[in-house]
Amino acid sequence: MINKVLIVEDSKTTRLILRRMLEKEAYAIYEAANGIEAINIFPKDKPDVVILDLNMPGMDGIQTINEIKKIDASIPVIVVTSQGDMSTAVETMKLGAYDFLVKPVEAGKLIVTVKRAIEKLYLQKEISSLHESVDKSLEWTLGSSNAMKKVIEQIKQVAQSDFSIIIQGETGTGKTFVANIIHNLSKRSNKPFIKIDLSAIPETLVESELFGYEKGAFTGAIVNKSGFLKIADGGTILIDELENLSPMVQSKLLSVVENMTIYPLGSKKPITVDVRIIAATNKDIKSNVIEKKFRDDLFYRLGEFIISLPPLRSRVEDIPFFAKKFIIDACSELNKGILDIDEDTIEILKRHTWPGNLRELKNVLRRAVLFSNEGRIKSEHLKFLIEDKEYISYNDLYPIMPLKDAISSLEKKLIMKALEIYNWNKTKVSAALQIDHKTLNTKIKEYQINNHGNNSQ
Known part of the structure; x- marks a missing residue:
């Protein structure tokens, strides 16, 4: 592909010199004798780089660069200035100019500067395209409501960092799923992602599961065992049901977060780990801190970044999308042809409060797919749902009144x-x-x- 260069210079002689320098590199050259001409040419011919003289009659270089940036701020502008205009050239850099060259312009320096400017433009386009691709991918998995777009933006902001994260949300909102996405978008993506569910582990075993133990540390410890924090070394650990941590384990975990060292049970020798900690909770952990049920110092360490996942009932616009997605999944699992869903059935789904959130919606539609043999999911296939007390019709629940x-x-x-x-x-x-x-x-x-x-x- 031939790259385009727009030369904006009031001197015809200088334009000719710059043109001859650049034509040797097979660039397509466009010329403008002043700022107004440049503004007319710019949107029509869409150059990849602009070479702009500062001192021109009428619209000067400062005004011209301002107008160019309004049309397309991504296009690099190289300012050409005389030795006495250095302060003005610096000002143009603040306005977004890519670089500046001092007259008389050296051919070698001009060619290198233009080449690097175009390389930067393409890199920015690739990054922008990648971000757009990530956005679409995340919306496909998380939803495209305004509430979830905010969450997606937070995920993109924090994923590449090593910030410790607390993910808050009701049961079934997808906390583990979001934690996994963050890990996959991080620089640790090729390392382990380990989840420990504190609600599934007896309180007496949480410490040994997290930190590991040495042989002989307690009755039954017949071999050394690595804890989940060591297994996740280099990667990410998700501590689910964070609020269930006992005060003693909270204290030991604080030491891990601060020093990145662990002491297996029965050992006095510290083990260094490099692990990113993501914690998940379906409680308002700040309330636990206020009520002295959770250490404030650990909360501040773990909550360097907090993501709150909205419940499904607060983003009903995502329900049609997830309904169709879960129907496709269920059809694949149950070996059925892809089913459609009636609009009145979608309305029934929208009216439910979904205490179990996405997990509940998925199970409901999986069951509906099992019931359906007519190529469509109808309201009758949600009869078990409609009969629930939470599905009283609007006429019964909200009689007409002032x-x-x-x-x-x-x-x-x-x-x-x-x-x-x-x-x-x-x-x-x-x-x-x-x-x-x-x-x-x-x-x-x-x-x-x-x-x-x-x-x-």
Whole structure:
């Protein structure tokens, strides 16, 4: 492919000199005698690099580079200046110029500078294309709602770093999946990705599983065993259900995060590890810190970067996409032809609160595919779902009433539910509903909510 160079210079003689220098390198040359001509040529001929004189009548070099950057900021601009205009040349660099050359321009330096500018342009295009490809790939796996686009942007920001990460989200939102994506996009991608689920390990064994043990450390320790932190050396470890860490293990893990050393049980000799730690939790870990259930120093170390995954009910626009994706997966598993799904069935899925999030949606559609023998998934195939109490029709759940009454009714129910959950502890209820104590008491009186023998605080 022939690269294009636009020369913007008011001197015809200088333009001819620059043209002859560059034509030897087989560039396609375009010329403009002033800034206005350049602005007209630039969007039409789309040059790969611009050589721009600073001192021109009418629109000068500063104004011209500003206009060029408005049209396409990626195209490199090489400024040509006289010895006395060095301060202005520096100013153009701040405006985005790629480089500047001092008149009289040396042929060798000009050719090298143009070549490097074009190489940089192509590198930027490749990087941009790669980012776009990553974006599309992540949207295909995570969803394209605004909420998930924010998460995707966070993943891209943090993946190449060695930041420790806390991923927060309800059960089934895909915390492990996101952790795996981060590992695969990181510089550790060719090293192990190890997951340890604290909820599946008895508390008495968590320490030995994480840090390993020496032979004879306890009854039954007949051989040395490496812990998950050592097995993940060079790679990434995902500690799931972070909130289940005991205070003692929290203390030892803090030492690992700070010093990257571990002490297997029964050993006084430290082992150095190089591991990135990602922690996952379905709790608001900050609340655990405030309630002194989790060490604040460990939280700050692990939470160098925090990603919060939104529940499915807050991004219903992703449900049609995931529904079709999970149907395709289920059809493949159950050896069925690809099924379509009716729009009214999609609406049923959108109305559900999905307490189990994506995991629940996947299981529901897998079951629906099993039931369907008609080439389509219809509402009748979700009968088991519709009969659930959470699938009361909108007509029953929301009878027509004045909007003011509907808001009051919902507000009363929320307050009553919070009072029940927190056993009429008004301090906790106020915090949960994010209203002050006085407002809560006013609402309780207004809605005539009775305290059935509980002690309010």
